[in-house]
Amino acid sequence: MRPDRGHRQLAVLLAPYLVGLIVLVLAPFAVTLALAFTEYDLIRPPRWTGTANLTALTADPIFRTALVNSLVFGAVAVPLRLLAALGLALLLHRRAPGTSTARTASVLPTAVPEIAYGLLWLWLLNPLYGPISQVLRLGGTNGLTVFGRTPPQWLTDPADARAAIVLMSLFTIGEMFVILLAARRALPPDVYELAALEDATAWDVLRRITLPLIAPVLGLLLIRDAIGSLQFSFVPALVVTDGGPPPYATTYIPLFAYRNAFEYLRYGYAAAATLVMLLLTVAAVALQWRLLRRYGRFHSQ
Amino acid sequence: MTTLRKLAALLLCALLAGAAGACADGGGDDTDAAGPVRLLVFGAPEELAAYRTLVDAYGKARPGRPVQLVEASDRKDLIARLATSVAGGAPPELFLMNYRFYGQFAVKDAIEPLDERIAASTVIDPADYYPVAMDAFRWQGRQLCLPQNVSSLAVYYNRTLFEKYGVALPKAGWTWNDLLTTATAMTRDARGGIIRGTESEGAAQRPAVHGVGIEPSIIRLAPFVWSNGGEIVDDPARPTRLTLDGPAAREALKNLVDLRLAYGVVPTDEEVESEDDESRFANGRLAMLLSSRRSTTTFRSITGFEWDVAPLPVYRQQVGVLHSDAYCMTRGGSNKPAAWNFLEYAISAEGQRIIAATGRTVPSHIGVSTSPDFLGPAQPPRSAKVFLDAIPTVRALPAVSTWPEIEDVTGGILENALYRGDRLDDVIRELDEQTRPLFARGEYPQ
Numbered sequence: 001m002r003p004d005r006g007h008r009q010l011a012v013l014l015a016p017y018l019v020g021l022i023v024l025v026l027a028p029f030a031v032t033l034a035l036a037f038t039e040y041d042l043i044r045p046p047r048w049t050g051t052a053n054l055t056a057l058t059a060d061p062i063f064r065t066a067l068v069n070s071l072v073f074g075a076v077a078v079p080l081r082l083l084a085a086l087g088l089a090l091l092l093h094r095r096a097p098g099t100s101t102a103r104t105a106s107v108l109p110t111a112v113p114e115i116a117y118g119l120l121w122l123w124l125l126n127p128l129y130g131p132i133s134q135v136l137r138l139g140g141t142n143g144l145t146v147f148g149r150t151p152p153q154w155l156t157d158p159a160d161a162r163a164a165i166v167l168m169s170l171f172t173i174g175e176m177f178v179i180l181l182a183a184r185r186a187l188p189p190d191v192y193e194l195a196a197l198e199d200a201t202a203w204d205v206l207r208r209i210t211l212p213l214i215a216p217v218l219g220l221l222l223i224r225d226a227i228g229s230l231q232f233s234f235v236p237a238l239v240v241t242d243g244g245p246p247p248y249a250t251t252y253i254p255l256f257a258y259r260n261a262f263e264y265l266r267y268g269y270a271a272a273a274t275l276v277m278l279l280l281t282v283a284a285v286a287l288q289w290r291l292l293r294r295y296g297r298f299h300s301q
Numbered sequence: 302m303t304t305l306r307k308l309a310a311l312l313l314c315a316l317l318a319g320a321a322g323a324c325a326d327g328g329g330d331d332t333d334a335a336g337p338v339r340l341l342v343f344g345a346p347e348e349l350a351a352y353r354t355l356v357d358a359y360g361k362a363r364p365g366r367p368v369q370l371v372e373a374s375d376r377k378d379l380i381a382r383l384a385t386s387v388a389g390g391a392p393p394e395l396f397l398m399n400y401r402f403y404g405q406f407a408v409k410d411a412i413e414p415l416d417e418r419i420a421a422s423t424v425i426d427p428a429d430y431y432p433v434a435m436d437a438f439r440w441q442g443r444q445l446c447l448p449q450n451v452s453s454l455a456v457y458y459n460r461t462l463f464e465k466y467g468v469a470l471p472k473a474g475w476t477w478n479d480l481l482t483t484a485t486a487m488t489r490d491a492r493g494g495i496i497r498g499t500e501s502e503g504a505a506q507r508p509a510v511h512g513v514g515i516e517p518s519i520i521r522l523a524p525f526v527w528s529n530g531g532e533i534v535d536d537p538a539r540p541t542r543l544t545l546d547g548p549a550a551r552e553a554l555k556n557l558v559d560l561r562l563a564y565g566v567v568p569t570d571e572e573v574e575s576e577d578d579e580s581r582f583a584n585g586r587l588a589m590l591l592s593s594r595r596s597t598t599t600f601r602s603i604t605g606f607e608w609d610v611a612p613l614p615v616y617r618q619q620v621g622v623l624h625s626d627a628y629c630m631t632r633g634g635s636n637k638p639a640a641w642n643f644l645e646y647a648i649s650a651e652g653q654r655i656i657a658a659t660g661r662t663v664p665s666h667i668g669v670s671t672s673p674d675f676l677g678p679a680q681p682p683r684s685a686k687v688f689l690d691a692i693p694t695v696r697a698l699p700a701v702s703t704w705p706e707i708e709d710v711t712g713g714i715l716e717n718a719l720y721r722g723d724r725l726d727d728v729i730r731e732l733d734e735q736t737r738p739l740f741a742r743g744e745y746p747q
Contacts (some may be wrong), residue, residue, distance in 0.1 A: 156570045
């Protein structure tokens with residue numbers, strides 16, 4: 001095949017993706033960026049207001065709460081999700097009875113549509129009739145746990161509600177699990193055989209062989225999940241906790257932006273909040289990128 | 302290269318076709334274009350069934366004029382759908398909205414004024430409708446929407462349960478103290494004994510039946526503040542702040558939160574999250590519920606007990622709060638004459654009789670509201686006249702474009718006051734501080 005023909009074929013194959021990227025991602029992004037500096041209510045034409053929206057955001061206590069909630073969620077959920085996916089991948093990478101079923105079960109929640117997944121958790125977390133609370137009350141009396149404590153108030157206590165959103169996110173790790181499973185299975189078996197001959201403990205194998213070899217994949221997934229974490233809190237917060245319990249315990253930036261844009265018709269203000277979210281994402285990725293490069297240089301020396 | 306050119310041509314065609322479609326949709330002229338009239342509504346399944354009945358009846362009465370019901374999941378979904386469709390240039394021709402929320406569309410000139418059409422109509426005479434409902438949808442001197450109902454807050458009660466425990470039924474003229482005494486007498490454990498709901502927190506037994514259910518919101522609080530001689534805002538025409546710090550308003554607010562904190566006659570937040578008040582009432586676990594006519598369609602499916610309605614309890618004077626929804630026509634809708642035909646039918650005596658029979662509305666048409674179609678004893682509530690008796694005393698909440706935000710903000714603060722026991726001074730201060738900027742940003746009908 002001649003090189004120019006190959007390039008042409010590549011361009012044709014890439015074209016649908018590029019068109020999608022431009023029309024569905026880059027163009028809306030550019031519009032959102034521009035609208036962040038306007039007052040726009042979706043109905044009347046936008047009016048240029050400069051940085052007024054960004055200034056107003058800094059004085060908005062609800063936005064500040066949403067910002068802190070988003071950062072805390074990312075800081076807690078991302079490492080836990082990565083840890084859970086890694087744990088499952090290491091546990092299920094060998095061929096053994098039941099592993100296929102376990103792998104399918106690990107991936108399945110990711111395949112459930114988000115709204116259906118949220119509604120399912122709404123039932124699971126029901127304070128009185130939900131199965132999680134029922135199980136926690138087993139062995140206890142008068143609605144208390146066996147340790148004499150009140151079970152978590154998933155939908156009415158701010159801290160417990162935040163924990164519930166993190167808990168929900170821990171089961172949608174199918175994609176990460178599949179990638180880590182493939183990465184683990186691709187590791188050379190002779191390294192592990194050598195470690196076995198050296199009587200290395202399981203902890204040594206994990207620390208000195210598996211983790212360093214799998215680190216580039218982990219790094220990539222960490223960055224990817226950090227970007228996603230600012231977004232995938234939206235549906236659970238909308239469907240399960242409705243941004244509450246008050247005051248705004250599970251209102252994250254995407255929900256804040258959604259409400260302002262589509263319920264209060266403050267599209268320009270919501271665009272400014274989205275812009276802040278994007279800047280945060282860029283900052284988080286840049287920070288992780290620096291750390292990973294430093295880690296890479298350290299190990300290559 | 303040919304392939305690339307073909308691909309580019311295909312994309313261009315697709316974009317042009319899309320643009321042409323958008324242009325055609327966004328016309329919004331007064332021609333009777335083809336296609337059904339889209340009516341955007343939301344509600345419980347029983348309410349949606351009521352609108353389907355109306356649409357079906359219209360289809361039979363005016364064949365060849367299709368109306369398509371567009372069902373939103375809730376009020377917020379309806380607002381989101383309406384705003385995005387208006388922005389996209391293809392809004393539904395009609396939508397149904399409460400007077401508390403239409404202001405944000407009215408101020409943006411997204412609603413078609415109906416004065417000329419009303420004046421030319423041979424079916425609609427404004428004098429046939431309750432003025433309080435008509436006035437709620439007047440914006441800067443123009444009639445923007447036409448009300449389908451003129452409801453107010455009432456007390457739904459489980460008559461069977463009251464008779465079982467031998468407690469006196471709620472009746473006209475009863476006071477807040479009577480409500481409290483009744484609710485306390487109706488808060489029962491599983492064996493039927495009276496218990497204090499406050500002891501249900503922690504290790505003690507939960508009530509099997511709670512005395513009363515009330516949502517912690519400004520629309521539920523307002524009639525009691527007014528009844529006690531207070532005001533919820535400083536200027537009903539152009540409010541700049543909430544005035545719940547006045548003695549009368551403060552007393553009404555304190556009495557409301559005491560229902561949970563001091564007497565435990567309303568369910569806890571945990572219980573409400575597990576089963577909302579409407580379901581709790583329908584399942585026989587709530588003796589009384591403060592709600593509008595909207596609940597009637599749902600409660601008509603109750604078969605296990607008899608229920609009825611009573612007027613709101615009184616502090617100093619009988620005052621109610623207006624609950625009214627209206628049909629509004631979008632300015633950018635593509636089929637306005639057909640939309641007006643349906644609107645005219647839905648609002649006329651004929652249309653209101655049909656929807657009243659489903660239980661959904663207290664008709665805004667005076668003649669229909671006093672007819673057997675609404676007052677007939679065939680279906681509960683037996684005391685439907687309670688809703689009509691309240692009309693002369695109902696007051697509307699302030700019309701301000703930022704009201705949806707104000708309700709959301711105050712809802713969270715009042716929820717914490719009722720369930721978490723936040724200090725009353727802090728609650729009142731927070732309500733004031735957090736809503737002032739929203740009033741300042743709002744626009745008004747006059």
